[in-house]
Amino acid sequence: DGHTELTIAIVNNGHMINMQTVAEAYTEETGVALNWVALEEGVLREQVTSDTATGGGQYDIINIGMQEAPIWGQAGWIEALEFGADYDVDDMLPAIRNGLSADGTLYAAPFYGESSMVMYRKDLTDAAGVTIADNDSWDNIRAAAEAIHDPDNGVYGVCLRGKPGWGDNMAFITTVVNSFGGAWFDADLKPTLDSDEWNAAINFYVDLLGTYGPPGSEGNSFNEILALYNEGKCGMWIDATIAASFLEVDGVAYAQSPNAGNPVGANWLWAWAMAIPAGSPNAEAAADFIEWATSKEYIQAVGNHPEFGWGSVPTGTRTSTYAIPEFQEAAAFADAELAAIESAAPEATDLKPYVGVQFAAIPEFPEVGSAVAQEMAAALSGAKSVEDALADAQAAAEAIMTEAGY
């Protein structure tokens, strides 16, 4: 009825904020009032967890990521989602859809998705006479970084995430480790941070970023690097594909993530999705809204909205988006992004016996991830040797996993 009110917890980023404006039309049409609660990622996760864990009721719709969706679905914290035929579930990018499902049931609808890729300054590589290819070798990347590194003129060879956090530095580092053939856990879910692969990967990462990165890298994550990049301080950046839509520097070129040989997991996969906490009194209205907000129409609505346009549509969710000519024209990175997402491989394999590229879809992962993340930051800033850091990380991870009953 006209008096329904939905409270929606969103992570505070551009696409979500835009949704508030676009959704005014939805309210007008359906009479459903929308209360937006925008929060920082960490706080959002904490709030949503505490709400759901204490029986819900605070939110009707929550923003969650790919790490939580399958676990929470299994735990019964969020409702399974089923949409009408109009919705065209099959249009959804398969990797994304799989990542948000558990046992074949979709628990969260993707609002936008992303993978990672290389974004570099073609003008600089050209000037230095180096090239960067798709799925280039890490050695080549290092050589390119060396060639364009010019700190006296304020340009650093490469900018990478260093800020501790399982979704920050570990997201990137895990892709490096994956490409070196390492993984978080073995088949028994025992941590394997003491493996040679980890050692090689982290040594490489610390050397690369420590030598050719900007000062203070251990504090940089997406936002910080974006600012640096737009200030022209970075020659090369490997990060979320979404970054491409924010870049304001000329001459940016894209390449698929580098790889050290391992076939899977050199580029990550992530999506912010919308889910309905179990026991929400407005579950029906919530499902309707989610259906609208993650539909093809929504993408059209943003693209045609006078305030936004095709450069601002949420990407990485639907195949059909990439077929829209207006979008293709507005987004130079579209092809690279699609390729990256499609090549991402979250499924469990022999090499990586758990779901998730840059994370493991188990409830304990955030805890393990943050503990390791801090060790990596310490290694990066030179407070610890890589070996010590990895040994400490392994010990911490083992303790957490043992505690959790594995």
Add this chain to the structure above:
Amino acid sequence: MGSIVLEQVTKSFGETQVIPPLDLTIEDGEFAVFVGPSGCGKSTLLRLIAGLEDTTSGRVLIDGADMTEVSPSKRGLSMVFQTYALYPHMTVRKNIAFPMRMAGMSEAEQEKRIMAAAESLNLTDYLDRKPGQLSGGQRQRVAIGRAIVRDPSAFLFDEPLSNLDAALRVGMRIEITEMHARMKTTMIYVTHDQVEAMTMADKIVVLQAGVIEQVGSPLDLYHTPRNLFVAGFIGSPKMNFIEGPEADQRGATTVGIRPEHIDVVEGPGEGIWSGTVGVAEHLGSDTFFHIHETGLAETMTVRAVGNVALRHGDAIHLRPREAEMHRFDAEGLRMS
């Protein structure tokens, strides 16, 4: 109206017992003066009566009722603090009005009393000042004003005139005496001023180290001090004490004679003491001679009426008035 009775009252601050068990009765309407050396416990006693200090043991009865556990504000007493304790944020007028306001007196009555008090205290010009802008004596007068505008069951005055000039002091002394005569309210008055003690008291309580040495009318104390302490304490300058042969001769361990009871005579003779003038203090009305080398005591003090022309180093001859001689035994107690 209030009689005040202290029964076996003691007071200790931590380890130090300031008041050993003490009994004292002050009759309804009486004017009692507490005197004693500085630090002997006068203020403490007053504060015990007021209830500002808890008794360590013993009872305080006001008008027959046990008030030991009653809060100060309910005892209906009025007090002038030795340290004034004015309300710094209120004007003189408000300071004086405060107790009346608390008692719910009418504005008109308040104003009338404030004006009367200010008049008699010479404070009329200062009513709108704050205490910080007053001289020491003016503050003290405000403190008096605040105490006297009420109708308490008893007044407690802690050295209320110590910072006033002689004229004002005499004036205030008479004022308070008259107030007492008029209102017949019990008053307890602490003072260091001999004149005040002697002239105002119905009863003087002499304290030493928390112990009552003697209680009596002013002239009683002057004429028949119970012991050496009281004899020395009452009267200014202080009584001369003589030991040795002169005392033995009179069958006592110590004999005492007040400076005003020794006459300066022309020459030596039988029963005449001789010595040398030390310091001579000329007050105009009197002269105090401090006399050395009498062979009786280290110094003797003698009062000569008017301005007597003897100087430092002159020989002097003295005749004690036998009848005014006080005799004390080995314990220092008076021998009748």
Add this chain to the structure above:
Amino acid sequence: MGSIVLEQVTKSFGETQVIPPLDLTIEDGEFAVFVGPSGCGKSTLLRLIAGLEDTTSGRVLIDGADMTEVSPSKRGLSMVFQTYALYPHMTVRKNIAFPMRMAGMSEAEQEKRIMAAAESLNLTDYLDRKPGQLSGGQRQRVAIGRAIVRDPSAFLFDEPLSNLDAALRVGMRIEITEMHARMKTTMIYVTHDQVEAMTMADKIVVLQAGVIEQVGSPLDLYHTPRNLFVAGFIGSPKMNFIEGPEADQRGATTVGIRPEHIDVVEGPGEGIWSGTVGVAEHLGSDTFFHIHETGLAETMTVRAVGNVALRHGDAIHLRPREAEMHRFDAEGLRMS
């Protein structure tokens, strides 16, 4: 050592001028006593000399040097405050030691002086207490102790003995007099006590409302007061003033005679005044009669030596000593 000269000094608090232009010289080594009614500006004058209060205009010279703009700490004076101003967080010992510590005196010397001061002030038992645990008089003595342990160029004492008992007061009075005799340091001493003023001063300065009424030696002021104010102010009880026929007869507008200069005689007669005894104040050493219905002045005060047995309502006959009579003109000035 220090002579102190005030040249055309004035002081106003906001609108109120407390000290009108005033000139005063105190010689090096002199003992000057300031007296005057409460609120007349004695403390203010002391504070001006100390530099604690800025002069509104005029100059303060110490030892010939202009000190008007010099900070108090550089003037080298020592002061006892009317309000004591002890350091509440320091023990008595520390309070007394403070100025010596500031002067960088050796520990041993400090200790010696502290012990000496404590001895003469009867404070030996209290050295480790904080001011909050002392009686009023004890606090005052600490304030004195703090002032006397130094070697200043001059001492400023603001009613230093007001809260002490008579015995102690006499003792301290003599102590200070001796200290002055010994050290020959300039001293300025404010007091309300007639005896102190008369016995200690080399020079008394009588103030009224910030104006110097007379400067002179104690006996000067007693015997030849320059005007009615001084005559009335010096001496206690106060001088009796008589106007009308008795005054005319002596060629004056007002004649004054001190209570101690009137003798009580047996019966009426020529030149004998008669009246009725009002209040009789018996001090023991003396008796003050307040006498009404003399037809001369509203009340007359008479001092009789010793304890005279006249009571309220009795008729009394008085003979003034003609030689001690003071004559004043219409302006209130003394007629020689």
Add this chain to the structure above:
Amino acid sequence: MSNRRLPRLLQTPAVILLLIWMLVPLSMTLYFSFIRYVLNSLSRPEWTSPSLSNWRGFGNYNFVLNNKDFLLAIQNSLVIVCSILFLTVIFGILIAVLINKAFPGRGIVRVLLISPFFVMPAVNAVLWINMILDPVLGLQGIAVESINDVIDGLRTAPVVGGFFNLWPQIEPISFRATQTSAIAVIIMVTWQWTPFAVLIFMTSLQSEDQQQKEAAILDGASTWSMFRFLTLPHLGRPIAIVVMIQAIFHLSLYAEIEIVSRGNGNKNLPYLIGEFANNNIGAASATGIFAVILANIVAIFLLRMVGKTLME
């Protein structure tokens, strides 16, 4: 004062309210600290609801004690609190004394000085770490860069060029590194809380007895001695309160730690609790109990130091 009943009565509302406020959560925390309780577990679903059947004894405590960051967190808690206390008290006193006397524009200066205290902790941290301390984009980075540029320019200058050639390039400091992140927290919190100290000391200085100061001046005390022997003792109680209140606040710093470096190098107990609380409520509760114990030890220690001044 004989009548003691009323004073007792006046205290009761506050006491009862705080008692409830303390007892209810504390007892729940205690309870959780002795059981297995996690929010989400795929392997042991029975642990996800608090129940006595998950009783674990001191197991949570044991786990926390063996955590690699536990001792570090305690150490950080103490180092951060002590440094901030030390700095704020010193700066607070100096500034309060500095502005205690009138000078032109004192009101404005006072306003400027106390403003940082009004800033929210999160804003404070973001402001400092991003806009001021950032080694590239922050004022620090910009300043270092311009100094380097100036020096570079001077190298080629005649005469003095040789001298400047000896100068190395200045490296900006990264305040988010393991080694420095605690310093960043100390800087920003000191900036924010010095005004608190100034405020309290300033109010207290106003009540200093003028006569005592006058006496001290006449006693020949220099400005320093007056400060040392009168002002400082007078500030005893305010210092006590500043220290106590700040200690309590800073023992529970959270936003600053989070924003500066996510606990890398500056992790304190509350932050450790926060990390556990992501999933392992039992461990979080046990850490909470440790934090309470630590805070009480600190408080008792402080009270020893300042308690006397407080009650006098």
Add this chain to the structure above:
Amino acid sequence: MAIVAQSTRRGRISRATFAWIVGLLFFFPIFWMVLTSFKTDADAVKPEHLFFFTPTLENYLNMTENYDYWRFAQNSIITAVFATIFALAVGIPCAYAMAFNPARGTKDILMWMLSTKMLPAAAVLYPMTFLTKSLGLFDTKFLIIVVLMLINLPIVIWMLFTYFKEIPKEIIEAGQMDGVNTWGEVREILIPLAWGGIVSTALLCFIFCWNEAYWTVRLTTTDAATLSKLIEGNRAPEGLFFGRLSAVSTAAVGPIVVLGWFCQKQLVQGLTFGAVK
């Protein structure tokens, strides 16, 4: 009163200069934040636009458009004001009783009160969420007011206690002799004398309430969300954000800073009476 220690002219000037420098230094970060809030996000990180830039209101407009700033502000004001009032209402009598009728246990009670502030909030988040939800108080202003009052009560009592302790005991005694009852004592003597202290305590309490960012974020959704929740949502948005962030921060701290400016006179006038002998 008097001039204690006249300082030289030069001393005065250097003192004033120094004080101004310190004041400006302390204020600089805030100035910087306000300045940045008028820059575009891009300008905010450009060294060449440190001081010279084209000011824009864009950030503020964005904020009010995308977030319901006024609702947050209104909630902040309501909760902080009421929490402060209640804290004082409960705290003044308590501090009064402890300051002037100290019993043997007073020090311990004071200590215990402060210790209630020591329980780390993170440790009791789940109990609190659970409790408040089951009581139906979650996300209500009433809850926030109560919580803010309770967490600040110990501080309020401590501060008041120290201020009250500075009042000479004799003045209170004089009041008792003048026959005031307890209420009169508080109203006529205590409050006027400790007015400065009470105002600074109130202001501090208000600031603490305003800036509280744990419970106000976690025990609210929308109805009772305060400005700290607005900040939580904006402290690390995606992209270049210095300008936006500065605007939100300025808007969040602005009201309280201005309030502080208005009250600062009151704050420091405080206990300006000297003990009167």
